[in-house]
Amino acid sequence: MEITTIADEIRNTNDLEGYLNRTLEKIRANERHLVEERFFDLSLDLLCISDMNGYFTKVSKSFTTLLGYTEEELLLRPFKDFVVEDDKNNTDTAYDELKEGANLNDFENRYRCADGSIKWLAWRSVPVPGEELIFGIARDVTEHKESEARKKIYTEQLEYLIKQKNESLRYALSLQNALIQGNQLIGKVFPESFILHLPKEIVSGDFCWAEQVNDTLYVAAADCTGHGVPGALMTMVCSSLLSRAVKEFELTSPGKILDKARELLLNHFGMTEQSVNDGMDISLCAINTKTLALEWSGANNNLLYFHKKTIHEVQADKQPVGQFDNYAPFATHTLQLAKGDIIYLYSDGYADQFGGDKGKKLMYKRFIETIGKTTNLSMFGQQNRLAKAFEQWKGNQEQVDDVLIIGIRV
Template identity: 30%
Template sequence: MINKHFRNIKKDNNTIVDNNSLRIVILGCITIVVALISMSILSMIITSNAVLNKLKTSDLQNMARSISVFVEGKIDKALDISVLLANDPTVVEWIQKEEQSRLEGEIVQVKMAELVNDFEYDVCFLTSAVTNHYWSYSSVDKEFVLLDTVTQTDSSDMWFFETLKMKKKYDINIDHNKELNDTYVWINTLVGDINQPLAVSGVGMNLSKVINQLIEDEEENEINNDILLVDGEGQIYLSKKPEYLEKSLTEYLPGNLVQEILRTNNLESKFDIADYETPQGEYFDIAYKKIKNTDWNLIVQIPRADSLGFLKAIIINTIISCILIILIIVLLFYFISNKIANPYKRALLLNEELEEKVKERTKELVEKNNRIKDSIEYAKMIQQTILPSSYDMGKCLKEYFIIYEPRDIVGGDFYWLKSHSKGYLVIVGDCTGHGVPGALMATAVNAMLNHVVDGICNDNPAVILYELDRLLKQSFKMNHNEKFISDGVDLGIIYIEEHKVIFSGANISVFVVDGNKIDEIKGNNCTIDYISEQQDKVFENYEIAYKQGVTLYMVTDGLIEQPGGEKGYPFGRRRFTNLIEAASKLEMDIQSSYILNTIKEYADEQIIRDDLTLLGFRL
């Protein structure tokens, strides 16, 4: 009756909590959601405007200015070098002597070659107003040659005669070569008095290479902008986008913006800034100015979506933050409303405290179980260290495979290998039991094997079995006054040296496969154990004819005795003999998976009853 009454009170209280707290929670949530959404929208607008303003007043200016400084710096350097060449006394004297002085001609040749080779210009030229000879040194031919004799009757030579009349020291021309699809800067400098010049000298520089170098650098830095080089008529000659080349700027930019760009006389380092929207609804921010001493324009544009791209991450983070804040506030409101609307809360928590104690006890049991499991896993690591490594196995056995699957995390089966100057021993063992007891026994036997092989005998399997049996009795000190214990170890030992194979076993056989012939050599029908009253056992050696290509297999009883099939019978020696006969025709690295899959298919839904170990190797 009391428990029934208590449950009724709890049910009534839950109704009270729901009716009273629901209104508070809903009202509070609506208020907070509206406030957070309003705050988020406002902060996004403010942030977007601030970023856009910084882009136009600072970031885009700096980006464009760095590009302009790079391009105009190259041109200014070419101009300085051209003026130095024009003012060189040797050049002036050589021209005055009508290019007849061989020594001065060689000096001029060296100077022009240095300008091209050292400063990576495409061409350096010198055209005499005395002889009308056009001398040139190019980066392609690497030769100082008389390229032409200019005449006023040739329209292609009129640039020279017009330059002589320009009445200023230098002139800069940017010209697009359609045949080469490249844009060049030509620096034409008057030699001597600008009113009566002796010659025109200067350098030619491939401006396309300069701009393309900038484009490659920015692509490596993943800067998503475009650099445009536009002539005085709005024709595009350089761009990251191949479809823009040799097209009019009016095809891609609004007409009024193109007119502003072409009319600009801005020669300062600061760029003019503008923006425009494409028919597809994309916004671009653009910076433009005249290249100094030319009528060409340098334009840098960047998609606004890239400039404001990081705002997407801010929006996502803001949404996540809003959701988390709403959840926290909902929980807080619900907790407060519970405390106010439900005076019986403390009584109702009693049952929850009892459940919490049950959870704590369960957690303790899980932790203890995990500690035990961790200890066994560590034991597995220790057991793995006493097994020979694949490197050690591979040094002695050129072709081999191992199936080693303990029933539990650790097991009583093991394999063992040791070599010395004359030969090597290969051993497969099966200690009584599995799991932790079997693993402890396997570790002890492993240590005893090392003692026997290192200190007593390392080339006679029968003697090794006898000494191991004696040492096992001596170590565990069993006698007739103590409780009978039948624990022990089954062992198979193969000793191999040059052209000799010897086998001896205690309850373990060796299967010898030679072509289509298969023989089982059984070991002695006794085990190595602790029982001291049993008479000394006799172990026999069996010599196996050494023949290349013969395959030897040693297996523990877990694999042969594994139940399965329709009636749950053991796998058996006959099936195992047929299995290894079929497997021996395969490559060694395939045999292990073939044999193991066959065993597991036979076992089907039967659990693995014992540790599984099989060692096969080819002579």
């Protein structure tokens, strides 16, 4: 047997340089093959090469590790056999596009593993028409898909709970409005009036209360502890106590009415085992509809009135209607209004709102200035101007409290 050595080949060739170049090319090709093999073996992504007939011709180790099949099993069967039944039509469509020369980006389908579990794969594939091959890179996105599915379930559950809550709140609002009917009475007695009520939530801790006894209309802007559902519950309690003070105990002086409401409130909560510090701040007036004489008392919230082209302010007692260590009887202030004068009863929500260019509180000085700029308007115009000014001041800030302003032109 004749053995040909490299030296013999070199002696027998007339093209030593060509021989060396061919040898180097073989070495480089072998090295590239080794690099490709190593790249396939070490890649965390799922790498594959497939032909135009729908068969894998090469897969990376990460492919076999994830799906649980051997490389031989994956190469012997059409890859569509491993795809979940519901995804086969979409997979056929995507593969047809690849065979026509289009690249495939962000295509997702599900593969069934050897153990029966399902894996979501996200694909990026490119065809190589001259070689009748398709190169693909897939990534396991199962965890992301399952997370998205869980998130969708949680979102749907949360939306359902929010819907149920809002329906309950709207029902609570209808009950609150039915029990506290000051809005209609004020407009009936004084058509030139407005009530600007901007709850922080659907239901409110602020409420407008009114009762009429003979020629006297009692009107209050009250701010109960809290807002939302807790505040709304307090509004129904406090509204009932004010009505009892006027109707059951036949009190006429606003100061005496607030004293009695405080007494009833403390007795009401005193029947419980826990000490409750809830109560209300309030601005309460009694207007004689014939003489326009006004009596007023306030708990923390002042009275504003427009008289002789000037805004005037009457100071409230610095104590709530409720538990207070240094409690003193509420004072009653008396005023004589003239035709066309305007009174303003309000809670603290408007002045306490953060906003403006620097995100600061609006404060009472700016609140009074805002009201002063509206006195030449109709009452409806004042309501709209005050509401617009509040929204402009608030901007993107969250509303901090319920807002209530009652304006009455006598």
